[in-house]
Amino acid sequence: MTIVNIFKQMKLLREKGVLGMNARNAEYVLPNNERHLYPLVDDKVKTKQLAMANNIPVPKMYYVVKSPREIKNDFFNALKPYKDFAIKPAHGQCGEGIIIVTDVINEHYKLIDGTRMTKEDLSYAVSTIMSGVYSLGGQQDEVLVEYRIKFDPVFDEITFRGVPDIRVITYRGVPTMSMLRLPTSYSNGKANLHQDGIGVGVNISTGKSMKAVFRNQIITIHPDTFVDIQGIQIPYWDRILELATRSYDMTGLVYQGVDIVIDKDLGPLILELNARPGLNIQIANQTGIRPRLELIDEHKDEFTSLESRIEFAKKNFR
Numbered sequence: 071m072t073i074v075n076i077f078k079q080m081k082l083l084r085e086k087g088v089l090g091m092n093a094r095n096a097e098y099v100l101p102n103n104e105r106h107l108y109p110l111v112d113d114k115v116k117t118k119q120l121a122m123a124n125n126i127p128v129p130k131m132y133y134v135v136k137s138p139r140e141i142k143n144d145f146f147n148a149l150k151p152y153k154d155f156a157i158k159p160a161h162g163q164c165g166e167g168i169i170i171v172t173d174v175i176n177e178h179y180k181l182i183d184g185t186r187m188t189k190e191d192l193s194y195a196v197s198t199i200m201s202g203v204y205s206l207g208g209q210q211d212e213v214l215v216e217y218r219i220k221f222d223p224v225f226d227e228i229t230f231r232g233v234p235d236i237r238v239i240t241y242r243g244v245p246t247m248s249m250l251r252l253p254t255s256y257s258n259g260k261a262n263l264h265q266d267g268i269g270v271g272v273n274i275s276t277g278k279s280m281k282a283v284f285r286n287q288i289i290t291i292h293p294d295t296f297v298d299i300q301g302i303q304i305p306y307w308d309r310i311l312e313l314a315t316r317s318y319d320m321t322g323l324v325y326q327g328v329d330i331v332i333d334k335d336l337g338p339l340i341l342e343l344n345a346r347p348g349l350n351i352q353i354a355n356q357t358g359i360r361p362r363l364e365l366i367d368e369h370k371d372e373f374t375s376l377e378s379r380i381e382f383a384k385k386n387f388r
Contacts (some may be wrong), residue, residue: 086357087357087358087359087360087361088352088358088360089352089358089359089360089363090349091349093360094325094346098241098324098363099325099345099346102323102324103323103324103326103345104322107322107323107345108345110321110323110343111321111323111326111342111343111345112161112206112345113161114158114159114160114161114162114342115131115134115160115212115214117340117342117343118131118216120320120321121320121340124316124319124320126313126316126340127313127336127337127338127339127340128339128340128341129156129216129217129219129331129333129339129341130216130217131214131215131216131217132148132152132155132215132216132217133145133149133214133215134160134213134214134215135196135200135212135213135215136212138197138200141193141196141197141200142193145193145196145213145215146189148215149174149215152174153173153174154171154173154174154218155171155215155217155218156169156171156215156216156217156219157169157170157171157195157196157199157213157214157215158213158214158215158216159199159204159205159211159212159213160205160211160212160213161206161207161209161211161212162199162204162205162206162211163205163206164262164265165260165261165262165264165265166204167199167203167204168260169187169192169195170182170218170232170233170259171187171218172218179191182231182232182259183231183258183259196213199213200212200213219233219331219333219339219341220333220334220335221233221234221331221332221333221334222305222332222333223334224302224303224304224332225252227292227295227297228252228292228295228297228299228302229252229253229292229295230252230254230255230257230259230292230294230295231253231255231259232253232257232258232259232260232261233253233261233331234253234261234331235250235251235261235329235330235331235341236248236249236251236272236304236310236329236330236331236332237249237251237327237328237329237330237347237351238310238311238314238327239325239326239327239328239351239359240314240315240317240318240325240326240327240328241324241325241362241363241366242318242324242366242367242370242379243315243318243319243376243379244315244366244373244380244382244383245274245311245314245315245379245380245383245387246274246359246362246363246366246383246387247274247351247352247359247362247387248271248272248274248355249269249271249272249351249354249355250270250272250304251263251267251268251269251270252267252268252269252270252282252292252299253267253268254267254268254284254292254293254294255294256285263283263348263350264348266284266285268282268283268284268289268292268293269282269283269284269350269351269353269354270282270299270354271354271355271356272304272355273388274311274383274384274387275383275384275385275387275388276303276307277303277304277307277308277310278302278303279299279300279302279304280300280355280356281300281354281356283350283353286353288356304332305332306332306337308380309337310330310332310338311380311383311384312376312380313328313330313338313340314328314330315376315379315380316376317343319376321343323343323345325345326343326344326345326347327343327345327347327348328340328343328344329341329342329343329344362386362387365386369382
C-alpha cells in the first residue's frame with residue numbers, strides 16, 4: 071500500500087468519525103482525566119474497595135497477596151474455604167495473567183480450560199504475577215483472589231469456556247458506546263479482543279447485540295458454537311447503564327471504560343474500570359465514536375442527574 075493510499079484511508083476514517091489512539095489521548099483522556107485519579111482504576115484492589123464504599127456491586131474479594139512470603143502458607147490457608155475462584159494481577163492489563171480455578175481436588179487445581187495445576191504450579195504462577203510480568207509498566211504487583219463469575223445462561227450458546235463481559239465507554243458520565251466481549255477457543259477462554267476474543271456491538275438504546283468483530287473481520291456467527299450472535303437481548307440492560315453511569319460519579323474520570331459481567335445468581339457486577347479503554351469498540355459497532363463524544367460536549371450542561379445522562383444516551387445512540 072502506498073503512502074498516498076494510507077493517507078486517503080486515514081482521511082476516510084476521520085470523515086466517518088473514527089477516533090484514533092493519539093486523538094483519544096490528546097483530546098479526551100489527557101485533558102479530562104486527572105492523573106491523580108488513575109490509580110483508582112489501574113489498581114483492581116483499589117477499584118474494588120472504592121466500589122464497595124459506594125455500594126456498587128463487584129465480585130467478592132477473598133484475599134490479596136501483598137508479599138512473596140505469604141505464598142507458602144497464608145495464601146493457601148486463605149483459599150481453603152473455596153472450591154473455585156479467580157486469581158488476577160492487581161495492575162494487570164489486556165486480560166493477561168488471569169487464572170480461573172473451577173475446582174480443587176486433593177490440592178490439585180482444575181482450571182477453566184480443563185488443565186490442572188499442582189500446589190507448586192500455582193505457587194510459581196502467583197510468584198510470576200507478583201514479579202510484574204503482566205503489570206502496567208512492569209512494576210512489582212499484588213495478587214487478587216476473588217469470587218469466580220458464573221455467567222448468565224443467556225450467553226451459553228455464544229461463548230466458549232470463559233466469561234463474557236460488557237464494556238461500556240462513558241464520557242461525562244454518559245454511556246457512549248458498548249460492546250459484548252465473548253471468549254473463543256482461540257482466546258483460551260478470555261474475552262479480551264487482543265487475545266482473539268469477539269467484540270459484539272450493542273445498541274445502547276435497546277441492549278440488543280448487533281454484528282461483531284473477530285480478528286479484525288466482521289462476523290455474525292460465533293466461530294466455535296456456530297450460533298448467530300445478533301439480536302440477543304442482554305439482561306439487566308437498564309441496570310448495566312446505571313452502573314456504568316455511576317462509575318463516573320465514583321471515580322471522577324470523564325472518559326473511561328466500564329467492564330461489567332452478569333452473574334447468574336448475583337446479576338450485573340463491575341469487573342474493572344479503565345482510564346484508557348481501547349478503540350476497537352468502534353469496529354464492533356461499525357461506527358466512529360467521535361460524533362457521539364462531540365454531541366455529548368454540545369449538551370453537557372443538560373446533564374443534571376444520573377437519569378438525564380442515561381436518557382440522553384438511549385435517545386441519541388444506537
